[in-house]
Amino acid sequence: MSVISLKHHLKRGIELPAFLGIKGDFDPDLGFEVGTRLMRFSDGLLLIDLKNVLNYWKWSAGEEELLPFFEDFLKKVFGDQKFCFAHHPFQCVLMLENQKEDFTCLGTPQGDQYYRHQSFEHWHKLLWQLRAHLPAKDQSEYGRMIGRFERFVERMKITRPFELSSIKQDSLERRFGKWLGRVWHWSFSGFRSGTFEATQGDLFQTNFDSFDTSFPWHEIEKGELPEVTRFLDYPLLEWDQFSDFIKEDLLKLLKNHPELKHKKVSRVDWEVSLESLEVHSCKIVFRNPHSLTTDAPDFETFLFQAYYSYLEMMKKVESREEDLDYPLRMATVGWKFMISESLRLSPKNEDLLTGGVSSLRLEMENKLPLSLDHYALKASFFPETSFGKSNEEYLGEKLPWLMASKRKPLFIFNKIEPLILEGNYKRTFLERVASLWWGGSDPHLGDRDYYLIEDKEGLMWWAFQDPRGGWFKHGLFS
């Protein structure tokens, strides 16, 4: 009999949260062994943004379940501290304030249950701590608003923030200012209104949206970043001429900074100086942390990403002169590479990150200019909400209604447009889809009758008729 761990089992359709909070007594520098973007919220509370390394860790975990893998790995790196995964950094802070367990994760039944029972007492304390991270001009106003909010809560006799979670951000902003409105949004973003009571049913329905990026994220001091500068003897125009110089610079960088052998780079800032003495910034970003040592001496992957980034920058520069009869091509006279984000490999994870990980696929993702999309199914009858970009859970044949999809097209239109039915055509009824009115679903997803329409040229469309009789094309059988 298999046992589902309430702290390790992510609910259906929920991806592993992208933020990690760690609380305790440890060296914050260790955080660079887990992620590349770190923020120190308060003494002993570290926040790590895992968005750009999550894919990498998924590959590292291999067949192992991700959450037990992380729990084990984090304990090896940081020792006995408190860990919490959440969808927003502020949610990490909230959870860790009063966390009794060593390891929690929002999106699991246990994590969500704990989160719902947070009291205002902890919340208030954190509101004051957040003040230190806000812009100086907003701090006094924010302080006043906290006082006003505390009086409001006391008067209303409310003990838990979740009791008020149906209040919208803008309503709160109007009364208590923009920052309290934002905090409110960060805390509950994605939770459906009216489904917060701890009933058995809603344990598997909690859903998070992507978080608001207005959080004042302050990167931890990284000290001196590895960099290399080049002044060219003669200006360069064609990309082919760049590669040898770039390879030379990267070799020099590796030689001057031997610590890069134990690091995987995720972002390099490349400042390009043009003939006009303008300096433009190109960002070389790797989808998965990338080892420069393994890429040496050809630096094939690095050169691909540098090329895409350079092309994009030059397109912008040259577009300014589009209207000229003889637009000038801007030559490059120098540059500076600076490694701004990297993941450190410690002896604890080095063996785990070499060999075991299918590096070929990760490398390929780093070389491509476009992302490799991956899809997973969601438990929904509605075409628009029945799948998402993810690689979390493969529901596959587990969905009982999937058989109905055998008569659905492989591609659907980005935008649903009216279908004008003229002349001879044949239509075959396929299925009726009803909206989830009891779940407060999007009213635009109304009832639909789906048909296979075959026009006079023999083309087959996937179309639906709405209750008002209007016809819309949704897909093309390909």
Next chain:
Amino acid sequence: MELNEEEAARLREELSRTSILDEGHPIISGLPELDQFLSSRGGIRYGRVIEWGAPMGRCSRFLILRFLRDLGEAVVWVYGQKEEIKIYAPAWASQGVDLSLFYFIRSRTPLPDLRPLFLEPAFRIMVIDCPQKLSAGDWSFICAKARENKQLIFVLRPFFLSPKRGNPLVYFRLNCWLKPNIGKYNLKFLKGGEGSIEVPLSMVRDQ
């Protein structure tokens, strides 16, 4: 000209790398009639490029998926249809595709956009669906790399292929479409052994 030992070893390695003899088992669709028909013409194997005439709206991709769904290998599907479309994942899963093995990229110009995909065998199976334009140089590059990296590449064209213009580099050239009135798929071969075969829709959809 005589080769020294090192040069001979290098040549042997190069020849074995690009050899067309070691192609492994043919890739099958699981439809006995069709598989037999194909195997009598050399079969679909790694290292080959197959050009399909598969216009949109004719359901040909359902049949093409039969060759890929049971391979247990990662597949990259590059789609570049001129229509503004996106992948509808449930339909792929219902065709027996393991979504965890299928990767998708939207690109109308896979060459030069996705050149790295062809340079390394990170994905052994690729489908280039409706590329905007492929020049003679592009074809030659794709076919050389498929042979070198032992990749199987399907190139799906959004029109019916014509016998008037050939393609010497691909192994098979065929048109594939569904005849809805008789409920049968029709595969008409233009290269790789002429002839045509009909496959019942019920077999493709329900088996």
